[in-house]
Amino acid sequence: MPNYNWPPQGQRRLMGKRLSRLDGIEKASGYAKYASDLNPPNLLHGALLTAPHAHCRVTSIDVSEAKAMQGVTSVRVIAPAGTEIQWRGAEVAAVSATSETIALDALKKIKVQYEVLPHLVKEEDLKKAGPRAKAAGEQLTGDPDQGFKEADVVVEGYYGIPVITHCCLEPHGQVVEWKSDAVNMFPSTQNVTGIGGDLAKALELPATQVRVQMNHIGGGFGSKFVSDRWGIEAAHMSKESGGRPVKLFLDRETELTIAGVRPSCFGKVKLGAKKDGTITTWESDTWATGGHGGGGSPPIPYVFTNIPNQRKAHSAVSINAGGVRAWRAPNHQQACFMTDCALEDLAAKLNMDPLDVFAKNADLTPRPEVYRNQLRQAAELMDWKKKWHPRGQSGSGTLKRGLGVAIHTWQGGGHDSKAICRINPDGTVEVELGSQDLGTGTRTAIAIVAAETLGLPLNAIRVKIGDNQYPPSGASGGSTTIGGVSASTRKASVNSLEKLFAAVAPSLGAQADQLEAVDGRIQVKGQASKNLTWKAACNKLGATSIAEMGENERRNPGSLISAGVGGVQMAEVEVDTETGIVRMIKSVAVQDCGTVVNLKTAESQVYGGCIMSIAAALLEERVMDEQTGRVLNPDMEFYKLSGIGDIGEIVVKMNMEKEYDDRGVIGLGEPAAIGLNAAIGNAVANAIGVRVSNAPFTPDRVLAALEGRTA
C-alpha cells in the first residue's frame, strides 16, 4: 500500500501556511454566482403561501382563481383541507408564474379558511408550558446527595440562552427544472452529493435522474441539508410548467420563521466543590425548545464530564414555532453556557481566579493536558494575570471591565469522501469530488492538499466540486468536511502520482519507488539532477490521462485524520453600568484542530465562530409574541447581528505544536463557535459583580441584574 501519511511538518511547502482562498476575489468582487443569482432563460418564479396562525387547521382551500390568472403556470396545494398546522409560516400552497409579481399576486387569490386553535409560542416560563413540557427521566451518577453534603461549598444559579435562528445571508431555496424524466437542481445546500437522492426520493424518480450543481453558498450553518418542501414543490411546478426552470427562494421573513433555529436552554445548575475548587457534584434541572418537536438536550455537564456525582433532569417543551435545525455545534453552545457559567459562579463564591478553577478541574475532562495548555496560552494572549480582578472589583468608574473564560470540545471526524485526481498528458491536474465549499475554504484546502502531494504550485490544481456527478462526498455538517476531503484528495493524489512515477521511471532510469515530486519536477530521490519537469513527465503519458480515486471511510479513517478537539475562549468586556451596554474589548481563541491545512482559512473559521458567538451573546434572540403567535423580528433590523463596530479585537491561536499536528486533520467550524458566548457571560459577571442570567446581555437585562444587587 502506498504511504499516504502527511509529509513531516517541517517539509510541507503549502500545508499549514497562510494561503488566500482561491475564490476570494471572485466573491469579493461579486462575480461569484450563488444559486440565488441564477436567472436562466425562460425562468419562472415560485412563491409560497404560508400559514398566518401559530396553530390552526385548514378547513378549506380554493386555488381556482389563482390558477386562472394570466402568467400563472402552476399552483400546488401543500396543506389540503383538514391539515393541522403547528406553526405560523408553515407552507400551505405554492405558485409558479412568469414573474415574481404575478406569483405574489396569485398567492393573494388563494382562498384559505382556517380554524384557529390555541397556541403556545414561548417556553421560558415552564409553568405556562404545562403538559407541553415532556420530562425525560432523571439521570443519576454517583451519589449527588452525599456529594452536596460533603461539599465545602455549594453554588446554585439560573441561566438561560434563547432560541436563535441561522439567519443565512442567502436564504434557503433553489432553481430547479424537471424536463421529461430528468431534474436539474441548483440549490443552496450543504449537501451536493446527497440532496439529489433526497429530492429523487420525494419525486419518485431514480437517483440517477437528478443532477445537482452548486458553486457557492451564502451560509448554511447546519440548516441546509435536504431538498425541503420548497425544493420539492418547485420541481413539481417546473414539471407542470412544461419543464421551465423555477426559482423559489424564501423571503427574509419566512427564512427567519421556518428555516431553522438553534434550540434554547433554561434552567438551574447546582455545583458542589471542595475548598480548593475541585468539583464533586453536579445537579441540573433544565428545559429547552426547538419548536413543535420539542428541544435538544444539551450534553451537560459539558466537557467536565467526569464529575463524580450527578443528577440531571431535562424537559423538552413543544411550542408552536418553526423547528430546530442543526446550528453550528448543535447543543454545545447551550451546554457550554449552562456549565461554564456555573463554574465561574463557583470560582466567584470561592474567591478564586476562574482560570485556576478551570485548570484544576481539567482532570474531569477527557483532555486534561490539552485544556491546561490552552488555558495557559489563552491567558498569556489575554494578559489575564495582569488584567483579572475578583468579581465586581472593577473600580469605581461607570465603565467596568471584566474577563471571562469558557472551554469547549467537538468531534469533527472526517465524513465519507471519494475523490478523483486526474493528471492529464499536458500536465494539467484536476481534482473532482462531489463536495461543497460552505465559505470555509474547502475548495482551497483541496487544492493545497493536491498541490502539496504533487509538488506543484497551488494554481496548478483545478478543483471541481459542487456537482453530484463527481465522486460522492459527504454533506458538510459536524465539521467533517476538511477531514473527509483532505484524506480522499491526499489518497487520490498519491495514487495518481504513483501511476505517473510508473510511467516515467524508465526514462529516468530508475524504479518508480525511487521517484519523488518536488517543486514542479519528478526526480530521483537523492539524485535531483536526474529529473523531468512536471510537464515533460506528463507528456510521457501519451494520449491517456491518469485518473485515480482516493477514499476516506468514516468508520476507518486511517492516520491522515482524527477526531475530537479542545478549545479555550476568553472574553474581555467593558460594561457601561449606567446604560447596561456591554462592549467587546477583546476575544482570545486558542483552538486545536490537529493538522492545519490552511492556516489563514482555519483562523478565519475561528474569527467567524467568535463573531457569531458575540452576536449570540450580546444581540441575537428570536422574539415571539404570545398574543399573535408571530415572530416579531423576522428581519435583519430587529433580529440583530453584530457589525464590525461591535466585535472588538479578536486574537486567534491555532495549536500547531507537534503533538497536535501528529494527530491528523480534524474539523474546525463548530468548535470555534461554542465557548465565547459563555465566556462573555462570565466576563460581564466579573465586570459588574453580578450574574446576568439570560443571554443576550442587553441593557434591559444588565440593568435589571445591577438593580437586583443594589435593591
Added chain:
Amino acid sequence: MHAFEYANPTTLKDALALLGNRWGDADVLAGGTDILSLMKDEVYVSKRLVNIKNIKELGGISMSRGALRIGAGATLEQLIENAEIRKSFPSLAAAARGVASPQIRNIGTVGGDLCQRPRCWYYRGGNGLLAKGANGRPLVPNGENKYHAIFGHEGGAYFVSPSSLGPALVALDAKIKLASASGTREVEAAKFFVAPASDTARETALLPNEIVTEILVPAGMRNATYEVREKQALDWPLATASVALQMKGNSVASAKVVLGHVAPTPWLAAAAGQALSGKSLSDSTIAEAADAAVQGAKPLSQNKYKVQLARVAVKRALTEIARGRA
C-alpha cells in the same frame, strides 16, 4: 407589492399638483428607504409615488440671517458633511451620524427622516399603527414592548417616534416649512409631531397634499445629542436626548431638553429645562435636570430600563456641553 404610478416632476409646483387629499392616493417619494419597504411589505399601499429627488429647490443647506436653512431633500450625509452644521449644530450632526449605514445616509433625506413611519414591530407586522389585536385590544401593553414608549402613550400610540433629527430640531426651536398647491405654512418642530389617536391618523402635522420644503433652525444655542445604542452597526437608538441651551455668561438662560425614542413624538422634558434655567452646568445641576427629565415616565411591562437610559442620555448630552465638547 401593489402596482403604483410613478411621477417624476422637476418643480415643486408640478409635484404639489400631483398630490391628493387622501393618504395613499399619492405620496411623496424621497430616498425611498422607508416608504418602499413599507410598500413591499404591504403595510402601506399608495397608488402614486411622486419623486421629489429631482426638485432642485428642495435641496441645499445654507446659513442666512442667523438661521440655518436645510432643504428637505438634503441627504443625511450632506447634513454631516456640512461644516456649519458640524460647528454650530453638533446636535444635528450627531443625530444624523447615528444612522450608521452609509447607504441609507447617502440616499435618505432630512424630510424623509422627519416623516418616516414608526418601526413598532406590531405596526410593521400588519397590526395597524396603534397595534391592535383581532379583538381590538392593544397588543403592546401585554406584548413584547422593550423598545416601546415610556411617555405619552396614554392616547393608545405605544410606538416611539423613529426620527433622530426630530428631537434635535424640537430642542433647537426649528420651524418646518410646508407647501401645498394653495400656499405655504410654517409649523414649529414641536407641533409638527403628534401622537395619532387612530390607525388612520398620522404622526405628523403634514397633510396629504403637502410637501416639507425646508427646515429653519435658529443659531446661537449650545446644543448636543446623546444616543444610547446597544449596537454600533446600523440599529435604532434605545433612547436619546437632544439639548439646546441659551447661555447668558456661564449660566443657562433657557434650556430645552428633548428625549427621543421614548414616546410617539419627540418628548419635550419641560421640567428638565426649567431645572436648568438660571443655573450653571455642574454635575449636580445636570443630575437634577436628568432626574427631572424622566419624571412622570410610565414604563410598560418590559421597558423600565428605558427610563434609566433616557436619564443617562440627558446627563451625557448636557455633560458634553459642560465640557465644551459640543
